[in-house]
């Protein structure tokens with residue numbers, strides 16, 4: 505199995521270089537490895553969890569030096585959404601710099617003009633704002649897939665009619681736009697969340713993926729590795745979730 509979601513030491517909360525990941529991927533017989541560190545932003549926003557903008561050239565340089573032999577390496581970045589970055593993603597990253605792919609990911613949402621983290625989602629209003637930003641991200645056509653679309657579960661603990669409405673909005677858009685949704689393995693390796701039903705993984709949310717089976721969508725299984733030894737972590741478990749709910753899985757993002 506391949507993996508298209510990986511982070512390096514540059515984001516300040518992961519380890520390993522591009523070359524370290526390539527070696528780990530070769531050991532696991534991967535055919536394609538997508539590197540997707542957290543994108544730097546031109547205004548250095550949220551820089552505590554991403555490389556500084558000044559490091560972007562050096563990140564790119566790593567790909568030129570890497571020894572690939574019989575493995576294909578895709579140069580990518582995981583991107584936050586705010587309309588102000590659209591030009592940067594389109595013209596600079598995909599244009600001038602010729603990145604192979606970008607991941608659309610929402611870790612921050614704007615609630616009442618303040619940016620909040622996913623873990624702060626509490627109300628139906630927050631959920632609809634999350635869905636709105638995620639769908640805006642999808643509609644740009646800039647992203648190869650959407651990371652952890654069920655990430656709202658990091659803050660919204662119960663599965664109720666509000667969570668379901670949010671999921672339906674996301675799944676309806678993914679079907680309409682034919683954009684793959686990620687079953688993210690990192691959520692399986694994080695501490696569990698306690699709720700009224702007991703405990704569950706931060707994500708993937710089984711209720712979300714059960715609902716997804718009623719839509720004509722595709723999924724992609726990724727480890728979201730934050731260290732080279734996790735390059736294939738949780739991929740089998742993610743695939744098992746897709747199989748359980750009869751969801752089609754893609755293992756290559758190249759068009």
Ligand SMILES: [Zn+2]
Pocket residue numbers: 511515517542730
């Ligand atoms: Zn990260």
Ligand SMILES: [Zn+2]
Pocket residue numbers: 509510511582651728
């Ligand atoms: Zn990630």
